[in-house]
Amino acid sequence: MILSDQTILKMLEEQTLSITPLEKEQIQPASVDIRLGDTFSIVEDSSSGIITMVNEITYKTIQADKYLLLPGQFVLATTMEYIALPDNLTAFVEGRSSLGRMGLFIQNAGWVDPGFQGEITLELFNANRCAIELQAGRRVGQLVFAKMDERALKPYQGKYQGQRSATGSKVFLDCDVKKHDR
Numbered sequence: 001m002i003l004s005d006q007t008i009l010k011m012l013e014e015q016t017l018s019i020t021p022l023e024k025e026q027i028q029p030a031s032v033d034i035r036l037g038d039t040f041s042i043v044e045d046s047s048s049g050i051i052t053m054v055n056e057i058t059y060k061t062i063q064a065d066k067y068l069l070l071p072g073q074f075v076l077a078t079t080m081e082y083i084a085l086p087d088n089l090t091a092f093v094e095g096r097s098s099l100g101r102m103g104l105f106i107q108n109a110g111w112v113d114p115g116f117q118g119e120i121t122l123e124l125f126n127a128n129r130c131a132i133e134l135q136a137g138r139r140v141g142q143l144v145f146a147k148m149d150e151r152a153l154k155p156y157q158g159k160y161q162g163q164r165s166a167t168g169s170k171v172f173l174d175c176d177v178k179k180h181d182r
Contacts, residue, residue: 003089003145005029011089017145018084031142034093037078037119038136040067041166059168067134069104069126076166077122080137084117087155092144093120099140103128106141114148115155118163 003011005027011017019032026033041059043051051057059076069075085091090113095106105125112120122140126132159170 001147002030003147008032008145011086016086017089019081019143022081026139028142031094031144033139034120034141034143035080036122036134036136036138036140037080037166038065039063039078039165040134041076041168042074043168053171053174056172057169059166061166065136069124069132069134071126071129071131074123074125076168077124077134077140078164078166079120079122079140082117082119082164083112083143085112085114085156087115088148088151090114090146090148092146093122093141094144095141096139102132103130104132112143113156113158114152115157117161119165121160121163121167 008017008027012019012022022032026035039061040063041061044058044060046058067075067077083091090111093107093110093112095104099106103126105127107123107125120143124134159173160167
């Protein structure tokens with residue numbers, strides 16, 4: 001079941017759901033607007049020109065109020081908001097259609113697990129032929145919350161728990177990586 005504004009407000013008041021900082025205007029009929037934070041990370045060039053899933057990837061991270069996303073460029077960004085989900089609630093991250101119409105693709109794998117706490121890292125891609133100026137504090141997407149039929153047996157405690165800032169891939173920590181692949 002998708003949560004309504006009434007339920008979201010009630011959960012925020014009861015502190016069973018936490019979103020900080022949060023302005024009342026961000027609460028929509030069936031979602032909460034999320035705003036762009038001020039950290040941006042790009043993959044640093046490697047000597048081989050190849051990034052793998054078994055080696056740690058290095059990123060260059062900057063803090064800025066504005067970031068110019070060039071055509072065809074990919075950058076990690078973060079939300080201003082730090083969220084904490086209870087173990088019976090999940091969230092979907094959706095980009096704003098107004099930004100999609102500019103050629104800005106916003107993704108974060110689209111899903112926030114029950115029990116997750118942290119800022120949400122967003123993957124941004126400019127599919128336009130023009131550069132797009134990103135500005136911290138602007139609405140970039142929305143969280144749509146769905147109540148689960150039961151509490152999760154194992155709420156999220158993964159490698160991104162508690163993240164702040166634009167957080168790079170930690171796929172190299174996956175347990176399905178065989179030692180000989182390293």
